[in-house]
Amino acid sequence: MTQNASLMSGIPELLVLRLLSTREMYGYELARAVRESTRQAISLGEGVLYPALHAMESRGFVKARRRTVSGRTRVYYAITPRGNRRLGELSGEWRRIAGGVRALLEGT
Amino acid sequence: MTTQRFKGLSQRLLRAGIAPRQVKRLVAEIEAHFADLVAELRSAGLSQAQSESQAAVRLGTEDVLIASILARPELRSWARRRPWLAFVLLPLFALVVQFVLSMLAAVAVIAFSTQVLGITALYPGPVPWVVRGLQAYGVWIAPIAAAAAACFLAVRSGAPLTWPVVGCALVALLGAATNASFEWSPAGPRGVLSGGIGLHLPDLGLTSGLRAILTVLTVLVPVLWLRRKRRELTSIP
Numbered sequence: 001m002t003q004n005a006s007l008m009s010g011i012p013e014l015l016v017l018r019l020l021s022t023r024e025m026y027g028y029e030l031a032r033a034v035r036e037s038t039r040q041a042i043s044l045g046e047g048v049l050y051p052a053l054h055a056m057e058s059r060g061f062v063k064a065r066r067r068t069v070s071g072r073t074r075v076y077y078a079i080t081p082r083g084n085r086r087l088g089e090l091s092g093e094w095r096r097i098a099g100g101v102r103a104l105l106e107g108t
Numbered sequence: 109m110t111t112q113r114f115k116g117l118s119q120r121l122l123r124a125g126i127a128p129r130q131v132k133r134l135v136a137e138i139e140a141h142f143a144d145l146v147a148e149l150r151s152a153g154l155s156q157a158q159s160e161s162q163a164a165v166r167l168g169t170e171d172v173l174i175a176s177i178l179a180r181p182e183l184r185s186w187a188r189r190r191p192w193l194a195f196v197l198l199p200l201f202a203l204v205v206q207f208v209l210s211m212l213a214a215v216a217v218i219a220f221s222t223q224v225l226g227i228t229a230l231y232p233g234p235v236p237w238v239v240r241g242l243q244a245y246g247v248w249i250a251p252i253a254a255a256a257a258a259c260f261l262a263v264r265s266g267a268p269l270t271w272p273v274v275g276c277a278l279v280a281l282l283g284a285a286t287n288a289s290f291e292w293s294p295a296g297p298r299g300v301l302s303g304g305i306g307l308h309l310p311d312l313g314l315t316s317g318l319r320a321i322l323t324v325l326t327v328l329v330p331v332l333w334l335r336r337k338r339r340e341l342t343s344i345p
Contacts, residue, residue: 027137046166047167047176054183055183059182072140
């Protein structure tokens with residue numbers, strides 16, 4: 001399915017923060033979780049996740065730490081209190097937009 | 109360690125000004141993700157070649173990855189975000205700091221020699237040589253060190269050379285305009301120390317002009333050679 005770029009902007013940040021608010025994850029896990037939790041309606045270029053994560057880290061929304069699991073070192077990301085506040089803002093914004101679109105669709 | 113598959117990505121990101129620390133981590137994470145995808149597809153029954161090909165599609169092409177990384181200015185190195193600061197102001201500041209420190213060190217060497225070691229100006233031993241060495245460092249070596257550090261940083265990060273060349277020229281001019289001299293004459297029981305530092309701007313004169321040119325050449329010739337070498341190395345497929 002083709003995804004409109006302007007509609008999609010900001011969604012990766014929302015999805016990542018929402019998923020990280022449940023538990024810490026590494027990149028591959030996050031990509032899988034995005035696919036599964038959105039029932040594959042949203043598929044990000046999986047590599048694109050990393051610049052988004054690094055940018056969120058530099059803005060203090062997530063923090064990264066290295067963990068060795070089964071002999072493999074992975075970078076795990078966890079949401080920070082500032083990230084939680086950002087998630088609240090983004091969720092509210094998205095609900096407002098979605099509510100507006102739903103009202104429009106149900107009105108026609 | 110970056111495999112051949114991601115070496116091109118790593119080099120392109122460095123050339124585009126992404127901080128080396130970020131590049132190392134980004135590429136390592138993308139590489140690990142690729143390995144996870146291949147393992148997932150292999151366990152679904154695909155061949156190694158099919159798995160790698162599909163994993164590459166899911167990960168995104170090199171161009172897409174680079175575009176998504178470059179779209180985040182916060183991932184660029186500070187030197188690429190503020191080249192005037194990194195390659196012009198900082199080397200000038202480094203020159204001033206080195207000059208001042210070398211002069212203070214020269215004074216400290218004489219003070220220590222006379223007050224602690226009891227050396228006098230009449231029998232100074234190696235002290236004048238040490239002082240001359242520090243003086244030469246402040247006047248001759250410090251400008252080269254400051255300009256070279258900025259230029260090599262630029263080459264290492266793949267930055268365009270415009271700002272480093274401007275910085276190198278200004279450092280060379282400021283370095284050539286400074287002078288320092290110390291005289292330790294045996295006039296008193298411990299000798300008399302006299303010294304002076306000078307700055308001749310904007311009229312440099314022939315000697316200072318030659319000093320500036322010497323500094324620029326000493327720095328830029330190896331830098332340009334190194335840059336060419338690095339380009340040849342990175343262009344090998």
